[in-house]
Amino acid sequence: MIQFEHVSKVYETQSDENVALEDINIQIEEGEFVFILGHSGAGKSTFLKLMLMEEKPTKGKVFINGQDLTRLRRRKVPYMRRQMGVVFQDFRLIPTMTVYENVAFAMRVTNISSKTIKNRVPFALSLVGLEDKMDRLPDELSGGEQQRVAVARALAHGPKLIIADEPTGNIDPEMSMDIMQLFEAINKVHITVVVVTHEHELVQKLAQKYNNRVITLAHGQVASDTSHPEVAEMYEARMREMGMEPTYL
């Protein structure tokens, strides 16, 4: 489903080079629920931008559904993005559209008929418990509710992959657990879920409960992967070779 093959990303400034990701190898299979965990500056955002095709890697290849994103033509990018649903920390709902219209919009861009939209939007909103707030504007909702609208929007066009960027970053802890459980429910119907977050405690709690895979990024490298214990040993060896102390979070 998702494959990072020796991916490096270097941001060049006028005087400096900033290595955001260094020789990353990750494979995520269809139907998996994976947390990408890391502190600020670990490379999470770059990892996400590469998947969303906002950036291209300096080296290596990124595949989604077997399609090499590094060789994808610019005009094909929107069609690739339609294969996934994305949830952002700041919700990114269009403020001038109602809840219904925000969810319907993601379906309209994929040229789905109005009849199907009319049926599917209320269904998507009922999945996140917001069917009674369809006519509200985003600003009239709480942070948790806005995030649930964003989840409904991500689901509405029926993607096989959901990517969430710090989905609990702007909502209270109780609501955070609700949102994460919503993702668990989504994953149960064989939708691949990738949650990128820095919330270590929340991830530990959930991973223990649901046995999720956790990939930790540190210094732009994969520091650990619960599905591949050997990754941590390799990371520690690499860091010692560089004369650095291995850190995770």
Next chain:
Amino acid sequence: MRFSSFAYLVGQGLHNMRANRLMTFASMGVQTVCMILVGAALLFSMNIDAMVDYIGEQNESYVYLVDGLSDEQITAAGEAIKAVPGVVEVTYISPTDVLTEFDDMLSSYTNLTDTFSSDNPFHSMYKVVVDDVANIDPIIEDLSMIENVESVSATRELSKLFVSVQTVVNYISYGLVAVLALVSIVVINNTIRLTVFARRKEIGIMKLVGATNGFIRFPFFVEGVTSGLISAAASSGVVCGAYYALYRFYLENPTTLSNLLGGTLVPLEEVWYYIVLGFVAFGFVMCGIGTATSIRKHLNV
């Protein structure tokens, strides 16, 4: 594209105008003011041009005939003068007419009619008006070649002066229109960019949910065209209304100066379609295409 998608995008463009009404209103206000300024400058130029034309038309030439011609020969000369290309008006003036005119002018000193009634020294002549004083030289040459024409009198220097004045006035007035149009394009483009900048996040969200550039651009295009056309309608109304009022006022309140300049402005029915069509084209091109292209850099997400 499905018809439902097309209808949705058109509706979305109109919805966005309402949703962002403050920016839409500001943008339309700027567009309207700019169009009014350009329209006013254009009408000013057209009228200056017409006035200079009128003054030029008052430039008369005289064709003197040889003495002792029969009525038939005089009529034949008149027909030949009329047939010269560029001649628009020909008036016959008999020796008696000239004598009477001079007699009237000098009535307090002498009685010319009595003195010269039996031996009128004046020649028959034709007063000639040409359509374009810029072509006075070849016309005079043609007139001189006509049978029984003794000489042609024309104020060539004055004619040339009029042509020069008209050229300068044309350059200045149409230059003014061009400068105002350019300023309007810059101002309108900036306003559109500001409107689009205020909605860059919205554009970014659309891109991230998989919208194509065309899908994002189309509602902006609809919005731009609609606001451009509304501005065109408003400015056409203001400019044509104000011009008609000015036209009536000018006509009903003649002054010595206005009479010298022709006594009337260019009638509204001769210019309104230039104004309306110009504004509609300006509104469509500037606002529609301007909006659609202004979002280009925000589409690189």
